[in-house]
Amino acid sequence: MNPTFTLDGRAIPFLPGQTILQAATAAGVFIPHLCYHPEFKPHGSCKLCTVKVNGRHTASCTMQAAPGMSVESETEEINGERRALTQMLFVEGNHYCPSCEKSGDCQLQATAYHLGMMSPHYDHFFPNRPVDASHPEVLLDFNRCILCSLCVRASRDVDGKNVFALSGRGIDTHLIVNAASGKLADTDFTLADKAAQVCPVGVILKKRKGFAVPIGERTYDKAPIASVAVAGEK
């Protein structure tokens, strides 16, 4: 019999080494997250998966489960904090869902729906982030980047290419590509790369494939992210 911890009063079994997020997902319980991806080492930067463990806030994607832990997740307080973080991500970049090909398949948007985010609340930063359309197959729209580092990790750890990295600091942190010109066309990036598949938002997009699936019939139009994520990441 596996050890358990409690999540919002429910006993969740876990295997040694599993994080709270992994164990919860395996048990069919959704904890919102953006920078976590089941195929990669947890990163812990977006903080959407924050829970309270024995009364203390911590990121559930990096915290290993331990027997008897008391974890709170679906509380008004924590969801309010997660909603505020989501609003921060929206105002930090330029997120215009109506003109984004990723709309309906976007984890940021779907997470905002899940959290009942009716508005971005804060004043917008409206940063100036030019797009990179140099690559023949792929468009990079940095306006939507949430700095989750999934493409960085995928390119480095799976593709062995280091096409992406973060540069800058603080609010000026931004995605860069591995070329003296700074252009994706001058890298060895291809559409077959793992890094081309992992963007949770609409930064890395396949060209000439707009609106193949109509708005309203996309992933998170059909089912909320809570059920999609639990089914896919179990």
Next chain:
Amino acid sequence: MSEKKKLRVATTSLAGCFGCHMSFLDIDERLFTLLEHVDFDRSPLTDIKTVTPGTDIGIIEGGLCNAENVHVLREFRANCKVLIALGACAINGGLPAQRNSLSLPAIFDEVYHSGFGLTNSLIPNDPELPLVLDQVHPIHEVVKVDYFVPGCPPSGDAIWKVLTDLLAGKEPTLQHGLMHYD
């Protein structure tokens, strides 16, 4: 409920496309039910030009791209007890705000000087024309906004849900399927 005093509702479109108003009409026959509870004040539906002081609900479509938008928004805020931002443009500037990464001189140059087919053209300076803000802003950055209905446009069902929640004295929420940013 018919015994109760009807609520006075005003609506307008600022830097928007009137799509949210069209969607409002998509509540279809429920308009009749709505009219049992509300009277329309200033609105494209009535052609009344000013907001009556003490109006209960003001509904704003569109963001702020010029001085006139600001004047209208302030008139609504000053005269409405509750202000609702309707649709993507009112909420985050929407598509018009995609000009925010361009400088105004670059935009004016493209539109009035260097654009296709333009010769010897001038930037219009008639005081009748609303003067343009350097950036497009969502309305909550200029006045306090009480409620938001996301969507481009929000569906008629979403608008109906928020209005009926409000009429019932509840905090409006949109469940999966009604909540959309696109």
Next chain:
Amino acid sequence: MTASPSLQSVNTLVADVVRRHAADPTRMVQILREVQESLDWLSPEAIDALETQLKVPRTKIEGVAGFYSFLYTEPRGRYRILFSDNITDRMLGNEALYERLCKSLWVEPGRMSEDGLVSVGRTSCTGLCDQGPAMLVNNLAIGRLSEARVDQIAELVRAGVPLAEWPAELFAVEDNIRRADILLGSDMQPGQALLAARALAPDEGLQASNMRSWREGLPTGLGGPPAILDEIKHANLRGRGGAGFTTGLKWEACRNAPLQPGQTRIIVCNADEGEPGTFKDRVLLTRQPDLVFEGMTVAAYAVGATRGFLYLRGEYRYLLDPLNAVLARRRAENLLGENILGIPGANFDIEIHLGAGAYVCGEESALIESLEGKRGTPRNRPPFPVTNGYLDQPTIVNNVETFAAAALIALKGGAWYAAIGTKHSAGTKLLSVAGDCARPGIYEYPFGVSVRQVLEDCGAGDVQAVQVSGPSGVCIAPAEFDRVIGFEDIPTAGAFTVFDNSRDMFEVARNYVHFFQHESCGFCTPCRVGTSLLKNLMDKLHRGAGSPYDFAEIEKLNLLLQSMSHCGLGHTACNPVLDTIARFRPAYERRLMQKQFTPAFDLDQALALARQMTGRDDALAHLSTHHGDHA
């Protein structure tokens, strides 16, 4: 302006630096810093050369270069001047001097002059608060700025005088020791503490212990008797960097951490003294470097480490050569190197890494990342550095002052040390006193000294507030001046900044909020975006556009930063605001000039460009800024 160096000379120069560092990418920060010292900036050609010679992806180089304030991927001129912008510099009038220099040199603030000669900008506190206003010229510190000094500097820049030929008195940094106790007053001779530590175990015991260690995979090298560890524990020594973790427990955890083949234990001295208002490590490293290095060696002895680092903040670049000279002397005296003091297998050496303008690297795991040549992003913890630190090896990170104290404990014993100070706070504490007082400088007191006593000693009158331990510490008001410095009451990393009644505590908090926003590493959402939002709100209040709505927003953001941030920077970024709201609320209420919500930006100003382009200035071409007062 000399012509930019040829491609060939760039390649040669980069090759020299890379060779000095054995083409080791874990030394990236040092490599980039040294390349820049020669080339004035990290040009695309220099990055090309580094990419080829280090055999690392360009993204790695640019990612690191983009993180640190003192590394430039845009040209910044032959003279790169940065004004220290701590609140104490502000109080001493740095803003007028900044403008004076910019005007005098015809440069726009923050921009390089058109001839490529000079740039003038601002930087976070440079640790010269007791002799400000201060600046850095090509990372070398100049204090006691005055109009005369600024004019002199402008003249030297205009004449293109090489920095090495500038008058030495410009670069003189005072120690200003006002009260010395066991640390600053120590006359320990180099090696004495190590001899005392060695004497704690009989020779044959030491040998046997070393053999056993080796057999059992316990600490090897200096790793010998646990006796010295016991002394540190008996001393009740706690970390001096602010958190106050028990040093003996940290050392023991490192000592007990398993080693993988090829690994060693690591001793790191954290001299990244970036907390605004703190400068005591600068003075300790100037006056008692042997005490610090000996303490590190004692730690190596206690846990069996063979490698040590001093991570020195980039602002203290001028200390690098003198400190390296001390290390060289200690090697010559067999106090570092192989078989230290003739103890077989006692191998330990220390090298100095310089930071490059990133406060967050004072956080121990971010510091380790930086030591490994990466962006200074705090790690996820656990695991902790004591088990998985530098290059995944068991690592002790302690403050400069902690190591100095450890040396004294080795020399004089734990019981002697524990008798000094208070029950819960053994020993002494160095305070960096600055701000509104007659005698700013370093004061070393036994723990338990009251705030009132310190204020009296430093000649502070008419005091409104004291910021203890810098912006991430606490701000206290006169009613609390009988509180004492110590872990049981007011713990501190050392800053003690005094504000008299002429100061606006809102502006103090706003300066600190700007600091945290500038220094946020950008890794986690709440701190990256939250510190910017907080800065914008404080600036909004400053401009007179604040309403009670904004005040409520500030309070909500504070809570969010505290609960959701990744590391201490985000957790404490709201401290100066929370403290000043609690104690100096009128300073905020004075700022809430609007009853109703008012935009953060100036609406009329937002029409200025269009007015200019249309030539309009009619009534409809203007907007009143504040809600409610429109026509």
